[in-house]
Structure formats: C-alpha cells, structure tokens
Amino acid sequence: MREFLVEITTTIPEGTSQDEVDRRRAAEAVRAKELAAAGHLTRLWRPVGERRSIGVWRAADEDELHEKVLGTLPLHPWMTLTVTALESHPNDPGRPDGTS
Numbered sequence: 804m805r806e807f808l809v810e811i812t813t814t815i816p817e818g819t820s821q822d823e824v825d826r827r828r829a830a831e832a833v834r835a836k837e838l839a840a841a842g843h844l845t846r847l848w849r850p851v852g853e854r855r856s857i858g859v860w861r862a863a864d865e866d867e868l869h870e871k872v873l874g875t876l877p878l879h880p881w882m883t884l885t886v887t888a889l890e891s892h893p894n895d896p897g898r899p900d901g902t903s
Contacts, residue, residue, distance in 0.1 A: 804861040810885040812855040830877040
C-alpha cells in the first residue's frame with residue numbers, strides 16, 4: 804500500500820443541527836477506528852489551536868484512498884482535503900536499512 808499525507812478541514816454547513824453534528828462526529832470516531840484496524844489510517848494529529856487534522860493514510864492508490872477510504876467518512880461531505888502522495892526517503896531514520 805502507498806502512504807498519503809492528508810490534511811482535512813471540516814466546515815459544518817450553516818443551519819446544521821447540533822444533533823446532526825454530534826451524530827456524524829460519533830459515527831466518524833467509529834469509522835476512523837475501523838479504518839485504523841484495516842491499516843488505512845496510521846497516524847492522525849490536530850495542529851495546536853486549529854480545527855483541522857493531518858494524518859498518514861494508506862491505500863493501494865489515490866483512487867482507492869478517495870473512494871473507499873476517505874469517501875466513507877461520515878463527515879466527508881463537509882470536508883476539504885489536501886492529499887500528498889508519499890514515498891520513502893533514503894535518509895529516513897525510521898528505515899531499518901537506510902537504503903531506498
């Protein structure tokens with residue numbers, strides 16, 4: 804699987820009831836756990852003081868990432884996504900052999 808850096812900004816549409824927001828957020832937490840268990844969501848952060856998230860996601864390709872992974876998130880209709888495909892760097896200290 805390929806890795807992708809995904810920046811997500813969620814904007815709740817005006818007039819959306821708090822019940823709907825709460826329902827989607829609860830469903831989002833459940834779906835995120837499912838995607839993590841399946842190996843698609845590997846890390847997720849929220850920048851200090853901001854209402855967006857940055858995560859490392861895995862999928863076979865960008866089409867699968869959008870259609871079968873991110874597209875299944877309950878908050879997806881309210882999201883703006885920036886996706887960057889990643890590849891290993893030869894100097895990555897996390898690489899066990901240090902080679903590409």
